[in-house]
Amino acid sequence: MFRFQRPEPNLVRVSAARFISRAGGEAAFFVGIWGKASYDLNSTPGQLALLMGVMGVMALLGTTIGGLLVDRFDPKKVMLYGEIAFVPSAIAPMFADTMGQMTLSIAVLSLFSMIVYTSVASFPPYLTDDDEKLKGINGALESAGNLAFVAGPAIGALIVKFGEIDQIFLFDAVTSLVAAALVLKVSLRDLHADVDLATEGYSKLSAFQEIKEGFKFSYSTRTIRLFITTTAATWVAFGAFGAVEPLYFRDVLDVGPETLGWVNTIFGLGMISGSVLLVKMPERFMTARSVVVGVSLSGLCAVLYAGTADVRVVALGAIVWGAVLGVLFPMSRTLMQRATPDGMYGRVTGTVNVHAHIGELLPLTFVPALAAVVGVQAVLVGAGLVLFALSLTRYREANRVDALLPVTHAETIEEAHLTPEDEPISPVV
Incomplete structure (x- = not known):
């Protein structure tokens, strides 16, 4: 007789947080950021290219900082506090009246969003040390993110249809708080109790040295x-x-x-x-x-x-x-x-x-x-x-x-x- 296997609670919580957080982010990007820049602020191609370039540079910085923080602490702490810190930057574009202000606010938003993204991508090995389960966890998180990729822009379109474009940024902020609440009860493997010899003593290094060690390895x-x-x-x-x-x-x-x-x-x-x-x-x-x-x-x-x-x-x-x-x-x-x-x-x-x-x-x-x-x-x-x-x-x-x-x-x-x-x-x- 077929027996239903209940999903592992930690994976359910992280996957749900991944979906909700990314749905808000995709709505904000495809409809909120592009929409406000192109239609409300009448951006030129050069201004839009500058906006995207600044987003990319800040994403580089965010993912580097995020990786460092995950190894110093763990992905749960980084995601929890990262999502909370993200809220002011998510709301800031609501008050942008020029492309300069919009670009500045999006720079901060991109920094925190990539810190959160890096923490989510680092979760799987903290949830299991089994190679087969690791594959399943990565697949589940990828599915949650991809589903959000589909749902997020549609939600953003509905918000614009029945409300105002700036309300999308408020939605993005709320989804971040919900995601933070979801990971509160996630339990992780303690990887810092028995660190591999190759990384022993890493906590004694400066932040720059830790980042350098990550690239070197x-x-x-x-x-x-x-x-x-x-x-x-x-x-x-x-x-x-x-x-x-x-x-x-x-x-x-x-x-x-x-x-x-x-x-x-x-x-x-x-x-x-x-x-x-x-x-x-x-x-x-x-x-x-x-x-x-x-x-x-x-x-x-x-x-x-x-x-x-x-x-x-x-x-x-x-x-x-x-x-x-x-x-x-x-x-x-x-x-x-x-x-x-x-x-x-x-x-x-x-x-x-x-x-x-x-x-x-x-x-x-x-x-x-x-x-x-x-x-x-x-x-x-x-x-x-x-x-x-x-x-x-x-x-x-x-x-x-x-x-x-x-x-x-x-x-x-x-x-x-x-x-x-x-x-x-x-x-x-």
Whole structure:
């Protein structure tokens, strides 16, 4: 007889906090920030680009600080106090009357939001020391975040329809307080009681030295170095899309802004399906090779998405691309966490996120000018092809990294074709 397995309470609380907090953030970003800047404050393209650039720089700082704080304390404390500290910065854009004021308020908002994001991304290894459960926890948190990616902009649209755009920022602040309340009762593994020898004495270091140690460890560890490069390459492609994608919808597809919203919703649904698929995925596929294959597929999906003038093909590309990324991101994060010693999770997560944000910012320096020469669609298709080509250079390194995986994981791979009991496992739902 089928018996329902009750979800683990800590995972439920963290996943709910992740969903609620990100739903508020996505509503604030897609509708609140872009909407107020573009429509209420009549921003120019240059002013909007400056706003996005400032957000990116502050996100770099926030994720670095967040990683340091997680290792000094733990993700629960950082998320709890980070969400509370975020509230004033979430409300501040309500009172911005100029683009200068808006940019300044969003800079502070971006700083605190990335501190919170880094703490959430660091939770899984604090909830379990079991490799199989770690995969499930990452998949669950990814699903919660992806669901918020779908729900947040829709909630923001409803607030604008029945209220005022500034009320979205108030909604963002309230969701942060709810998320803080949800993590209050979360219990964590004590990783600071028995820190790995590689990080022993880290608490005696200065803040700058701790951050430096995080980067040094990440660069010197072959496994993590691979995931840094693959993640950064993926975000470079995203940065190209972020710079000119609205123009692709306007000039190539010849559709209105509502279509951009619907396609993003479809993309989010694809990401949800991908993260659910990861939880069901057999352990033998949890390899560095799979991550590189995912990056290759991401490049091809970008070409499918942007290489057409038919919005139906774009929608198909969106859901397939979303599904690929829904598997790729939590898989990469899980493997990275498996290769990271206790006491280093926050700083390693912060290091990876820093490179992701640098990758996303880089195209802002040249993509608009390139699009003016070769066209928006050519730039987007080119971004996908470049990502695919770069991924091909990482397959040999991925094979070497797979040989360095933990013993228990390596045994699982070696016995995958010999063990009849090898079935997809959903460790924690």
